[in-house]
Structure formats: structure tokens, C-alpha cells
Amino acid sequence: MGSFDFSQSSVQVVRSIAGIKVFDAGINLAVGMNDVEMLQRSIKDYFFTDQLRLPDPQGTPATAYEISIRYQQMQKLLGPTLGRLQNDLLDPIVGRAFKILSRSGAIPPVPTEIVDANAEYDIEYIGSLSAAQKSDRAAGIERFVVAVGNMSAVFPEALDVVDSNETVRQLARDLAIPPLLLRDKDEVETLQDDRKAQQEAMQQAVVAEQQGKAQQSQMDAQLTQQSALTAPVGM
Numbered sequence: 001m002g003s004f005d006f007s008q009s010s011v012q013v014v015r016s017i018a019g020i021k022v023f024d025a026g027i028n029l030a031v032g033m034n035d036v037e038m039l040q041r042s043i044k045d046y047f048f049t050d051q052l053r054l055p056d057p058q059g060t061p062a063t064a065y066e067i068s069i070r071y072q073q074m075q076k077l078l079g080p081t082l083g084r085l086q087n088d089l090l091d092p093i094v095g096r097a098f099k100i101l102s103r104s105g106a107i108p109p110v111p112t113e114i115v116d117a118n119a120e121y122d123i124e125y126i127g128s129l130s131a132a133q134k135s136d137r138a139a140g141i142e143r144f145v146v147a148v149g150n151m152s153a154v155f156p157e158a159l160d161v162v163d164s165n166e167t168v169r170q171l172a173r174d175l176a177i178p179p180l181l182l183r184d185k186d187e188v189e190t191l192q193d194d195r196k197a198q199q200e201a202m203q204q205a206v207v208a209e210q211q212g213k214a215q216q217s218q219m220d221a222q223l224t225q226q227s228a229l230t231a232p233v234g235m
Contacts, residue, residue, distance in 0.1 A: 138174035
């Protein structure tokens with residue numbers, strides 16, 4: 001009895017084709033596939049992949065509010081993972097690389113203002129996942145500004161609480177706006193001082209105009225009164 005040749009493009013020679021039959025091992029492939037699917041589902045549940053998917057567009061489409069709520073839930077699930085990656089992996093690597101580059105002179109020296117203030121640097125990540133985590137804070141700032149704007153119609157003094165310059169800069173940081181698109185603080189202060197001086201000049205001009213009109217009206221009234229007194233009395 002010869003053996004089968006299972007190599008590629010092999011040819012098998014048999015005396016009777018009836019002697020070749022399917023070998024039934026009694027294996028139920030459906031049970032094996034079910035076990036594989038259960039293992040796949042358990043792995044997905046462990047990594048919360050079902051929570052990281054947006055709802056499928058079946059039936060009634062999800063509203064923008066529902067999508068935003070689901071997006072916030074996704075960020076909350078990813079928050080601990082991102083925090084561990086930054087604190088335990090990325091921060092030590094980036095910090096050591098920064099110190100090595102600083103000692104070797106590959107990067108500019110630290111400004112004297114920071115050295116004199118004995119300040120510490122912080123690592124700011126600008127990746128897509130980090131930006132997604134900051135989007136909640138940006139949305140909160142936008143809601144806060146809208147709420148204060150509506151409140152100022154009843155309580156005008158509410159606007160005094162908000163630092164408009166820092167609010168805009170914090171919103172720009174959370175939205176990952178390039179710093180080159182923002183003016184520095186000195187330039188902003190100069191523009192605001194110039195605008196304030198122009199407004200004061202305009203107010204003074206308006207007051208001077210009103211005073212001039214009032215004086216002119218008073219002089220016209222005095223002239224009219226004097227003309228009435230000096231006019232001859234009719235016979």
C-alpha cells in the first residue's frame with residue numbers, strides 16, 4: 001500500500017476511486033467557532049471596545065447631542081489609560097530626552113526668567129487623543145461664556161468676573177490652536193490701551209459737542225430775550 005503525496009501539484013495513482021472516502025473525525029466545527037466567538041467577545045469586553053464605538057445609523061439617526069454624550073463616555077473610558085501612558089511611560093522618556101538635549105546644547109538654554117523664578121516645566125501633549133480629552137474643557141468654556149453672556153443681561157456686573165484675555169487663551173490651548181495665531185500679552189495690552197484712549201477721546205468729543213450745543217442754545221435764548229426787551233412797544 002503506497003502513501004499519499006501531499007506536496008504541491010502532486011498526482012495520486014489509485015486502483016479504484018471507490019477506495020477514496022471522506023474521513024469523518026466526528027468534529028463539530030460549529031462548536032469550535034462558537035468558542036472562538038466567545039473568546040473574541042470576552043477580549044472586546046475587557047478592552048471596552050463596545051463602548052468605544054459610535055451607535056450604528058439604524059432606524060432613527062442619532063442627534064448631535066446623543067453623539068456628544070457618547071463621545072464624552074468614550075473619553076472617560078480612555079482617560080485612565082491615557083493618564084497611565086503619560087505618567088508611567090511618556091513623561092519619563094520625554095523628560096530624560098529633554099535633559100540630555102539640554103546638557104548637550106542641542107536645544108536653546110532655559111530663559112533666565114524661568115531659572116530665576118526656580119520654575120518647573122510641564123510636558124504638554126498635542127496628539128489627537130490628548131486633544132480629544134481637552135475638548136470637554138473647551139466645550140465647558142464655551143457653555144460658560146454663553147451662560148455669562150445671558151446672565152449679563154440681568155446682572156451686568158457678572159462680566160467683571162470673567163478675564164476675557166485668559167479665557168480666550170485657555171480656549172485656544174484646549175482647541176490646539178497654534179500660538180503663532182495669537183498675539184502676545186504686551187501687544188494685546190497695547191491694543192487695548194489704544195482702544196481705551198480712542199473711546200475716551202470719542203466720549204470727550206461727544207461731551208464737548210453737547211456742551212457747545214447747550215451753550216449755543218443758551219446764547220440764542222439770551223439774544224432772543226434781549227431782542228424782546230429792546231423792541232419798541234406798538235401803539
